[in-house]
Amino acid sequence: MKSSSSEAVMPSSLSSRASASLADSSSQLAQTAHKPRRNDMAWRWLFRAGVSILVLWVLVPIALLMLNSVSTPEQITGWPKTLTPALSFETLDFFWHYQGVISALGNSLLAAVFTMVIAIVLGAPAGYALARFVFPGMNAYRMIIILSRAFPMPLLALPLAVIFIQVGIDDSILGLAMVHATLALPFAVLITSSLFMGIPVELEEAAWLMGCNRWQAFRRVVLPLAAPGITASAVFAFVISWNEVFASAILTVENRTLTAFLVQSLSESPAEIKYAGGLILVVPALLFLFAIRKYLFSMWGISNR
Amino acid sequence: MSAIQISAVSKQFGKQEILKSIDLEIRDKEFTVLLGPSGCGKSTLLRIIAGLEYESSGSIRIGEREITSLAPRDRRIAMVFQNYAVFPHMTVAENIAFGLRVRKDSEAHIQRKVKETAALMHIEDRLDHYSGQLSGGQRQRVAVARALATEPEVLLMDEPLSNLDALLRLEMRAELKTILAASDTTTIYVTHDQVEAMSLADRIAVMKGGQIEQYAPPSEIYHYPATEFVGSFIGNPPMNFIPPDARWNHPTRSEQSSQQVHKCGIRPEDFEVRFEPTENFAPVRVLVSELLGSHKQLTARFGDEMIRVNVPSDLEVGNGGDIHIRPLAEKVRFYDHSGHLMSA
Structure with missing residues (x-):
């Protein structure tokens, strides 16, 4: 109260600041006047604690990974830890020139791009069909798409390895991408279908009446509106392939992807090399997922659009 | 074309x-x-x-x-x-x-x-x-x-x-x-x-x-x-549909055809209103009287039916009042049992 009365006589040049702090002090007053119940406070703190634990659960390992990969080997094994490492890029540099890393990186990229293309070329039309048409067995189809994610990778990868050898696409990046696509397709279908559902069908109908056939209406009206979301689901398919390790380790021998390569060669490497490899794997996936998070939320209906 | x-x-x-x-x-x-x-x-x-x-x-x-x-x-x-x-x-x-x-x-x-x-x-x-x-x-x-x-x-x-x-x-x-x-x-x-x-x-x-x-x-x-x-x-309030009433004595309907008349359709604004009992007028009891600016809308009981009558806004009639009404003869429409308009 004292502050507000003193500000009341301030010169006009300061009046805007004065009124701001007036509002501030009055809101403080309102807060103290309405005393929150003890119960509310307890819940609020419990909620904050829960959120903090979950966030730390994810962030601490990533932070450690980053810190350790730019530390010297002595710092990694030494104690106590420091939050300000010496910033030595020796291990990263060493890792980069490690035999086979570059070609594994290339394989990973190639597999991820193939996966992305397959997932979108097959997934987006399926998503469009689910969004725009009513057909018999629609709900069953939607359910099967979700259920296919429950299919364990080992069960899929081992028989496929046999079949791939018979067909002659064993140890090929294309074969691997097809397996990765089975993982990525359900997401591609679900994300794109919710995307197309969000575009009013009247926009297409209006285009039809103005002289477009179905494809023209799709290309001129639906596609421009859906493009950001389709890009996002493509990136997501990319990340799924990029991160996948089990099928990659089983289905490739000579043409290892980065994940398979690291699993194989890092088990006998020193700790600092493991950290460097881990960082190189995590960072692209992390950046991509961060860029498309909005669309991943919309897949589950928590859209902020 | x-x-x-x-x-x-x-x-x-x-x-x-x-x-x-x-x-x-x-x-x-x-x-x-x-x-x-x-x-x-x-x-x-x-x-x-x-x-x-x-x-x-x-x-x-x-x-x-x-x-x-x-x-x-x-x-x-x-x-x-x-x-x-x-x-x-x-x-x-x-x-x-x-x-x-x-x-x-x-x-x-x-x-x-x-x-x-x-x-x-x-x-x-x-x-x-x-x-x-x-x-x-x-x-x-x-x-x-x-x-x-x-x-x-x-x-x-x-x-x-x-x-x-x-x-x-x-x-x-x-x-x-x-x-x-x-x-x-x-x-x-x-x-x-x-x-x-x-x-x-x-x-x-x-x-x-x-x-x-x-x-x-x-x-x-x-x-x-x-x-x-x-x-x-169509119309707000809608048209009234009430059984034909002998008191109104519509000259345009012959005795024979009025036998087939099931309902009379009358718009709320097409009634004449009297306060005293008058020949050819039917008594109704006003249940609700609402002033709607340009006119007054009465909801009244007519026999077993509810009807709506629009009267000039300065007409002094309150809830529970008794009035006598008659539709304007040329404004009454006649409907048969299937609910269709009969040609006059």
Whole structure:
């Protein structure tokens, strides 16, 4: 109260600041006047604690990974830890020139791009069909798409390895991408279908009446509106392939992807090399997922659009 | 030539009959309103004309062209949707030009047409805006401009004003009326708002349960409702339907035909009122008296029926009062047992 009365006589040049702090002090007053119940406070703190634990659960390992990969080997094994490492890029540099890393990186990229293309070329039309048409067995189809994610990778990868050898696409990046696509397709279908559902069908109908056939209406009206979301689901398919390790380790021998390569060669490497490899794997996936998070939320209906 | 002829169009959805053999003839340049309660099939009929839905049977002609089997894009029809359907990724100018660009008109013609229709709809200063930057009323204007720019033979409008607030709706209604009258386009307009229908239409088709109850000019719909449904759907308050009363002694009805009369239909404003018992007048008890500005609306008990009577706003009559009423003889309509208007 004292502050507000003193500000009341301030010169006009300061009046805007004065009124701001007036509002501030009055809101403080309102807060103290309405005393929150003890119960509310307890819940609020419990909620904050829960959120903090979950966030730390994810962030601490990533932070450690980053810190350790730019530390010297002595710092990694030494104690106590420091939050300000010496910033030595020796291990990263060493890792980069490690035999086979570059070609594994290339394989990973190639597999991820193939996966992305397959997932979108097959997934987006399926998503469009689910969004725009009513057909018999629609709900069953939607359910099967979700259920296919429950299919364990080992069960899929081992028989496929046999079949791939018979067909002659064993140890090929294309074969691997097809397996990765089975993982990525359900997401591609679900994300794109919710995307197309969000575009009013009247926009297409209006285009039809103005002289477009179905494809023209799709290309001129639906596609421009859906493009950001389709890009996002493509990136997501990319990340799924990029991160996948089990099928990659089983289905490739000579043409290892980065994940398979690291699993194989890092088990006998020193700790600092493991950290460097881990960082190189995590960072692209992390950046991509961060860029498309909005669309991943919309897949589950928590859209902020 | 762009008269529309709809012959025996029906639509079933599973076992449900949405349209039962609709016949409708719309003259060239005519403004027809399809009016009815929700679920009466009016929107389905409009979408069938547009080609957005398929009829189960029947045929549609525009002028000399049979369009029943044509795709929407070949029908030379424009449509204004309830939610406007303005393309959000295009500017107003691109929206208006869309149909012209699709059919590859010359760029000079497109530019001229965009300017012209934008000026007509008073959105010429919004041409560079996106629909997200426009108000609901402006989006509505873009939708109409976009439809008119293609110079369609037929313009379809599906409840175009229902998303606007009341004042804006009134304004747009008057504007649409003048613009569409000037454009000479045959128009079919769907609404559930009887006031909109009365104000805009050359002819109204009142629909109920997948059938057309009456297709006539607004004044005929109002003064000669073809069925009891039309009489009670149009007019606020609706027409009164009461059994014939001998006291009123209608000279126009012969003894024989009045035997078949099931109900008399009388508009609330078509009653004479007396305070004293008078010959040929029937006594009624006023239950509720509401002053509505220009007139007073009485809800009264007449025998077993409730009737509504409109009287001048300065008439002194309160709740529970007794009055005597008689309908104006020439305003009484007679309905048979099936609820159809009997010819006088």
